Amino acid sequence: MPLTYKANRKVHKLAFFFWLGLTAFLCLSPGNDQPPLFWFDGLDKLVHFILFFVLCFLGGLAYGVYKKNLLVGLFLSAVFFEGAQMYIPLRSFEIVDLAMNFFGVLFGGIIHAVVCKPKSAFFK
Numbered sequence: 812m813p814l815t816y817k818a819n820r821k822v823h824k825l826a827f828f829f830w831l832g833l834t835a836f837l838c839l840s841p842g843n844d845q846p847p848l849f850w851f852d853g854l855d856k857l858v859h860f861i862l863f864f865v866l867c868f869l870g871g872l873a874y875g876v877y878k879k880n881l882l883v884g885l886f887l888s889a890v891f892f893e894g895a896q897m898y899i900p901l902r903s904f905e906i907v908d909l910a911m912n913f914f915g916v917l918f919g920g921i922i923h924a925v926v927c928k929p930k931s932a933f934f935k
Contacts (some may be wrong), residue, residue: 838892844934867919
């Protein structure tokens, strides 16, 4: 039996808040002094992009990506998460990480707009 529109919205909100919590945990956890396990330099930038891409896409499903409050909130959370890293042991603020967060939000919104046409039920 397919989910109703209200049930879909609840599932999308749950997924959005789960991903927001995961993003917060990963961005705000203390670093470690072990060498990174990334396959190549810069893979952490891709992780930043993916975290915020998915966050914006799920936010678009849950609330509609065209809501200015959602986009402003996601951009502010990107700034907060990256800025807070200055005060977390073994973490540091990096402008490139912040840029990748912004690009993730931007492209997540664009892909959501393309995939979920503005006339869909999610924008009502």
